[in-house]
Amino acid sequence: MSKGLPKRSEDYSLWYNELVKRADLAENSAVRGCMVIKPYGYSIWEKMQAQLDLMFKETGHSNAYFPLFIPKSFLSKEASHVEGFAKECAVVTHYRLKNSEDGKSVIVDPEAKLEEELIVRPTSETVIWSTYKNWIQSYRDLPLLVNQWANVVRWEMRTRLFLRTTEFLWQEGHTAHATRQEAIDETVQMLNVYAEFAETFMAVPVVKGVKSANERFAGAEDTYCIEAMMQDGKALQAGTSHFLGQNFAKAFDVKFATKEGGLEHVWGTSWGVSTRLMGALIMAHSDDNGLVLPPKLAPIQVVIIPIYKTDEEFDQIAEKAKEIIAKLKSKGISVHFDKRDTHKPGWKFAEYELKGVPLRIAMGPRDLENNTIEVARRDTLTKETVDLALIQIEDYVSEMLELIQKTIYQKAFDFRAEMTTEVNTWDEFLDLIETKGGFLSAHWDGTSETEEKIKELTKATIRCIPLDQKEESGKCILTGNPSKGRVLFARAY
Amino acid sequence: MSKGLPKRSEDYSLWYNELVKRADLAENSAVRGCMVIKPYGYSIWEKMQAQLDLMFKETGHSNAYFPLFIPKSFLSKEASHVEGFAKECAVVTHYRLKNSEDGKSVIVDPEAKLEEELIVRPTSETVIWSTYKNWIQSYRDLPLLVNQWANVVRWEMRTRLFLRTTEFLWQEGHTAHATRQEAIDETVQMLNVYAEFAETFMAVPVVKGVKSANERFAGAEDTYCIEAMMQDGKALQAGTSHFLGQNFAKAFDVKFATKEGGLEHVWGTSWGVSTRLMGALIMAHSDDNGLVLPPKLAPIQVVIIPIYKTDEEFDQIAEKAKEIIAKLKSKGISVHFDKRDTHKPGWKFAEYELKGVPLRIAMGPRDLENNTIEVARRDTLTKETVDLALIQIEDYVSEMLELIQKTIYQKAFDFRAEMTTEVNTWDEFLDLIETKGGFLSAHWDGTSETEEKIKELTKATIRCIPLDQKEESGKCILTGNPSKGRVLFARAY
Numbered sequence A, B: 001m002s003k004g005l006p007k008r009s010e011d012y013s014l015w016y017n018e019l020v021k022r023a024d025l026a027e028n029s030a031v032r033g034c035m036v037i038k039p040y041g042y043s044i045w046e047k048m049q050a051q052l053d054l055m056f057k058e059t060g061h062s063n064a065y066f067p068l069f070i071p072k073s074f075l076s077k078e079a080s081h082v083e084g085f086a087k088e089c090a091v092v093t094h095y096r097l098k099n100s101e102d103g104k105s106v107i108v109d110p111e112a113k114l115e116e117e118l119i120v121r122p123t124s125e126t127v128i129w130s131t132y133k134n135w136i137q138s139y140r141d142l143p144l145l146v147n148q149w150a151n152v153v154r155w156e157m158r159t160r161l162f163l164r165t166t167e168f169l170w171q172e173g174h175t176a177h178a179t180r181q182e183a184i185d186e187t188v189q190m191l192n193v194y195a196e197f198a199e200t201f202m203a204v205p206v207v208k209g210v211k212s213a214n215e216r217f218a219g220a221e222d223t224y225c226i227e228a229m230m231q232d233g234k235a236l237q238a239g240t241s242h243f244l245g246q247n248f249a250k251a252f253d254v255k256f257a258t259k260e261g262g263l264e265h266v267w268g269t270s271w272g273v274s275t276r277l278m279g280a281l282i283m284a285h286s287d288d289n290g291l292v293l294p295p296k297l298a299p300i301q302v303v304i305i306p307i308y309k310t311d312e313e314f315d316q317i318a319e320k321a322k323e324i325i326a327k328l329k330s331k332g333i334s335v336h337f338d339k340r341d342t343h344k345p346g347w348k349f350a351e352y353e354l355k356g357v358p359l360r361i362a363m364g365p366r367d368l369e370n371n372t373i374e375v376a377r378r379d380t381l382t383k384e385t386v387d388l389a390l391i392q393i394e395d396y397v398s399e400m401l402e403l404i405q406k407t408i409y410q411k412a413f414d415f416r417a418e419m420t421t422e423v424n425t426w427d428e429f430l431d432l433i434e435t436k437g438g439f440l441s442a443h444w445d446g447t448s449e450t451e452e453k454i455k456e457l458t459k460a461t462i463r464c465i466p467l468d469q470k471e472e473s474g475k476c477i478l479t480g481n482p483s484k485g486r487v488l489f490a491r492a493y
């Protein structure tokens, strides 16, 4: 299976693409830029969704569903929103097909032209705020805490599976509040939810920060983000949480009667993560043998592979496996017994390595004799023989899964530490961005012009102004102008 | 809240629309024909989804995700599919907007015209079978058992919330099999899953049957369906399961190497239910006071409403409610304590009636004294005072919820029995379809011409040929030609 998977060191980009396809995560579809998420890949996404959904509900949010289509005129209601967003979208202009004259194909019915074109949602602020106008009259209607799981479309010329696709799946939270402070608190709360999810479940350490004006969401007053470091030294924005101020409330005229009898515009937030997280998960941990999944998101946490020559041997192993499976399931561990006789054990080993199953248990005739199993960890590729008389298998496995979860996180954390460099001169910046990559922590004079210039010269952007930025006076890496603290630069996905 | 909800007997259609809006289930959006599913409505849909998803997985299916867009040419590959389907769709012709010359709005960029138009999926057989071509080579790849949760778009001129909307949410299963029989078995299995879900969870009795050729899915050899009876005597198709034969395999050239070394086209099925089920759920059980929800799908199963004058009374009631809540939660019962002081008890009673909460518990000062509670059932609108010393509250409530679930089902079952009439003459048919409605069980000569004629004359269609149809020779209700069994006619949603 993994035969011929390209090496990361030789062609990282090709390694990624091949891994995504061969591990049955996703593939390109017949529609340019749109992917098919395959069952195995989708089962990982489902685990992500379930956990995030739980965390959204624990913080008081409800799900709802808003239309796929947005009337074209909505996009120009919030001035900066249209500037930053409305350009590369799928536009619906007609609502009917008809048979061609030769009867062999279908053509667009020219008589079924829409009066106003509809845009397939690239994000839903406009259609949702137009709805909120009807839902919000009084302070009693606030806060309004709503999330939507949906597909969105942004027309992309250059696409990569999960990382940048024309259609992708995501969730978008849209909340409305009575005060500025409450909306800011919500924005930060959801950023923290994302960070906790990334670190605790995906085992991906993230930097929490605020975007510079250049990278801010179109229509937001502030965009908060979490940024992760990939194995090739490039950064990946894994989630964003926007403080919208009163911008959309003003654009869609959403006011509420205050407790004191006044009438004020509502304060808003929006926040989202997408199937892009799948790309981050894959790139953060995987190796030249294939996927490495953190146990908390692995659809199969443990695979048991029997090694046998005769039917009798198989039966004995299956018997023993059955006991182990029952014990593991009692602890909520997902386990798969691969009894296929169409494939050899070695082939199966490689397949589950490719698919990133955290723990592999092999059982052969000698193991039966000795009451042992062979346990192999996917993350470290190490094996050990375990004497079943000396352990409780369910405790052993669940501790091992916890250990793997921690080890994967620590490895990514150490890698990021190694890949984060404080840079104080422009020469050093130019050199490191080419040779080492990673996060370059450097002073910046705070202007968009400088940021753009640096991007032009190096392809590096300001990933964020970290929330834990230290006050430190310094000189801008490019202009030498005064700066009050370091920001993180990187090339990014 | 429910003040002014129209009566079913006066205007059933208006009653339905108002109920959907006032119970916070859904509303019309700014986009013609597209609905907004509001948080309360969506939480019911989520419960439906969770249960169906479990049942799909228990029968061996995995979820995946396929593109929203379908290249126009795909629609004409399966001849009967395009005949029956491809006409009323949203057509994407452009992929970019640009600012208008005055800078005040956006216009479609005429230079960004797609070479081939894309259709927003009305259903995904074509795009999925074009993918299956790559996934299926050998008998080892079969069966392929995949489901997708997705939004779909069918341009509708006359829409009704949940029942017929331009965009709706659904699941579509798409499976591929090595043999005709296996595919038929899958089709029937999924019909049975739908029927079990409708009856056990929605408390809606359904007739399982096969569609006549006229009502068959475009591209199917056979369409199986479940049909439910609404309170106004109209039928509602609640789910369909299609045996596709080799039609899509042939259209997209999907072949597999058999065990015996041959090469054959694959056999297919597809099956789906949609947010239309919400409409069925609402219309089957609700009354003039509002929604009636079966406990198994109610987001809130029990609401506790305190009745008090002083803060001290409230505190004592809250204390007692806390104990009850803990006990109910230990049994997995979802319970909400409405402690709002902005609304009077009577207002809350009406609100939870409107929203269909199955059981209401009220507690006042006298209840505290007597160690009692007042329990009101939503379905029967009956109340009783319960002495807490004589019961285990958690057992009492969970038995009561089971009883309500059964009672609602039985009521719907009896109603349907009453609304199913064996009809033997055309005059009787004409009379009953106008006066009583419901299912008319009648003989039919098996021809499409007769079916169409009956539809023209009465607006009644053949809902299905029941799977449990008895062999009985008779004469067609319209033509008098010979028939071997009765079929079910009705006017339908």
Ligand SMILES: [Zn+2]
Binding pocket: A249, A250, A251, A252, A253, A254, A265
């Ligand atoms: Zn305004």
Ligand SMILES: [Zn+2]
Binding pocket: B249, B250, B252, B253, B254, B255, B265
């Ligand atoms: Zn063929």
